[in-house]
Every structure is written in C-alpha cells, then in structure tokens.
Amino acid sequence: MQTMAAVDIGSNAIRVHISNLLTTENKDEFKTLEYIRVPLRLGEDVFSIGEISAEKIDKLEKLAQSLIYLFEIFKVSNYLCCATSAMRESTNGLMVVNTIKSKTNFNIEIIDGAKEAELTNFGLQKYLSDGTWVHVDVGGGSTEINVFKHRVKTASKSFRIGAVRMLMNENIENEWKSLNDWLKNELKNEQNVTTIGTGGNIGKIHQMTGVNEADPISINQILVITGKISQYSTEDRIHILKLNPDRADVILPSSKIYLAVMGAIGSKIMYAPKIGLTDGMLASLKIRNNNGPNIQAIIT
Numbered sequence: 179m180q181t182m183a184a185v186d187i188g189s190n191a192i193r194v195h196i197s198n199l200l201t202t203e204n205k206d207e208f209k210t211l212e213y214i215r216v217p218l219r220l221g222e223d224v225f226s227i228g229e230i231s232a233e234k235i236d237k238l239e240k241l242a243q244s245l246i247y248l249f250e251i252f253k254v255s256n257y258l259c260c261a262t263s264a265m266r267e268s269t270n271g272l273m274v275v276n277t278i279k280s281k282t283n284f285n286i287e288i289i290d291g292a293k294e295a296e297l298t299n300f301g302l303q304k305y306l307s308d309g310t311w312v313h314v315d316v317g318g319g320s321t322e323i324n325v326f327k328h329r330v331k332t333a334s335k336s337f338r339i340g341a342v343r344m345l346m347n348e349n350i351e352n353e354w355k356s357l358n359d360w361l362k363n364e365l366k367n368e369q370n371v372t373t374i375g376t377g378g379n380i381g382k383i384h385q386m387t388g389v390n391e392a393d394p395i396s397i398n399q400i401l402v403i404t405g406k407i408s409q410y411s412t413e414d415r416i417h418i419l420k421l422n423p424d425r426a427d428v429i430l431p432s433s434k435i436y437l438a439v440m441g442a443i444g445s446k447i448m449y450a451p452k453i454g455l456t457d458g459m460l461a462s463l464k465i466r467n468n469n470g471p472n473i474q475a476i477i478t
Contacts, residue, residue, distance in 0.1 A: 189221030189318025217424035265321025291336020298449035301457030
C-alpha cells in the first residue's frame with residue numbers, strides 16, 4: 179500500500195488530498211485519508227494587480243512547509259502539486275514557485291488549461307457513458323470544457339472565465355463570446371447533450387437540491403437554488419445557509435457559467451459527481467509511479 183498526495187493551488191482555494199492507493203487482485207482504488215481546503219484566494223491579487231502579493235507569498239510558503247511536515251506524518255511517498263489559472267497568469271508566478279522551492283524544497287508545477295483539463299479527465303472517465311457529454315469545470319480564474327462522444331474526448335478548451343474573476347468585475351465579454359462560438363461550433367449537429375459539472379460550487383448546489391448524489395439535477399433545479407441563494411446577503415449565506423465564507427460570494431458567479439454552458443448547448447440536466455482536479459492528479463500519480471521514477475524527481 180502506498181500513500182500519495184495531490185495539491186491543487188487554485189485561484190480561489192488550495193485543496194490538499196492525501197490518499198492510500200489500495201491494490202487488489204482486480205483493481206486499484208484510492209481511499210482518502212485527509213482532505214484540506216485552504217481559502218487563500220490568489221486570484222484576488224492576480225486579477226486586480228497582476229501579481230501575487232508579498233502577504234500571500236508568505237502564507238503560501240508557510241503552507242508548503244506545513245505540507246512537508248504533514249506528508250512526513252502520513253508517510254506520503256509521492257505527491258503532485260499543480261498551480262492553475264492565478265499562478266500561470268501572475269507576472270511573478272515563476273518567482274513564487276522558485277522561492278518556495280529554494281526555501282522549503284516543496285515542488286509546485288504551473289500547468290496550462292489543457293493540462294488542467296487532462297488531469298481532471300483522469301478522474302472523470304468512470305462517470306461517462308455512451309452519447310455526447312460536455313464536461314464543465316469552473317474554477318476561480320478559468321473554466322475548462324471538454325466534449326466527449328461515446329467516452330472519447332473529441333475537443334477541449336480552457337477559457338479565462340472564472341468565479342473570482344467575475345467577482346473582481348474583470349472585463350471578459352470577448353471571452354464569453356469565444357466560449358459560446360466554440361460550443362456552437364463543436365456541437366452544431368448534436369442533440370440530447372448531457373452536461374457533467376465539476377467544482378465545489380456546483381457540488382454545493384447539487385447538495386442543496388436534496389437530489390441523490392448519483393442522480394442529475396435539472397436546469398430548473400439549479401435556477402431554484404440560485405434564486406434562493408440570491409435572496410440572502412453574503413453574510414447571511416454564511417450564517418443562515420451555512421456556506422463557507424470563500425464560497426458564499428462566488429457560488430452565484432460560478433452558477434452563471436454552468437447555466438450559460440447548458441443554455442448554449444440546449445442541455446436540460448447536469449450530473450455533478452464529487453470529483454475534482456486532485457482526483458485526476460492522484461490517478462496521474464499512480465500511472466506515473468507505475469511507469470517511472472518518484473514523482474518528486476520529475477516535477478519541474
């Protein structure tokens with residue numbers, strides 16, 4: 179049995195997922211040992227001033243050092259840490275990565291949108307079936323969209339549209355047009371398209387509908403829940419609806435992206451399995467570990 183860890187440094191939060199890889203005669207599977215979510219919100223800096231502030235660099239460095247100790251306690255043999263939209267758009271992102279590496283020996287890999295989508299797909303495959311599916315993964319700074327036909331990915335694109343970015347009132351009108359044009363082009367002859375959404379916000383909306391986790395929710399159910407949320411102030415969403423503080427303000431901007439995609443392709447239902455980038459990262463770790471050296475030796 180091996181213990182592996184995945185760290186997703188996103189624009190809104192940082193997610194740490196530590197799991198045991200259990201190998202049986204028939205299959206390999208991960209069993210979660212620990213899941214940590216740190217609301218650092220790097221996108222708040224990047225989408226306003228273009229770089230990560232000294233205050234957040236300091237917090238990120240402290241988190242990296244803490245993870246080194248945590249991984250030692252859990253006896254983590256392999257880990258993968260990926261930074262997405264905020265870090266890759268930041269003017270000082272590479273400096274931050276190098277500084278943390280030199281001070282803590284913690285490896286961070288800045289990945290592009292295509293790699294982000296590829297990693298997420300590792301954890302997504304078991305939820306797909308025949309027919310045409312559109313996968314929508316909404317983050318704080320970007321949205322990754324993948325098109326699958328009979329379980330085979332036929333198209334993929336990353337757009338600079340995200341919940342934190344919308345919250346910061348960044349002008350993304352051209353990006354919205356690009357997203358709509360791309361969807362219509364890729365799915366112009368398709369009917370009965372099913373959407374599958376990933377990300378903490380659609381997961382929370384799904385939970386609030388009361389629908390069984392394995393079942394889809396309709397576009398009308400999403401509208402009902404978001405309508406309910408919009409009636410509360412951000413503070414009341416925290417105290418009355420019990421939303422996390424760093425989710426209370428981004429859940430509605432995030433929902434607009436899911437709804438926009440569903441509307442553009444005429445999809446009436448959305449599945450929302452509890453998977454994310456870290457699940458795909460763990461699956462990738464398993465593959466790399468089986469085929470090569472320790473992951474820490476090959477991260478740049």
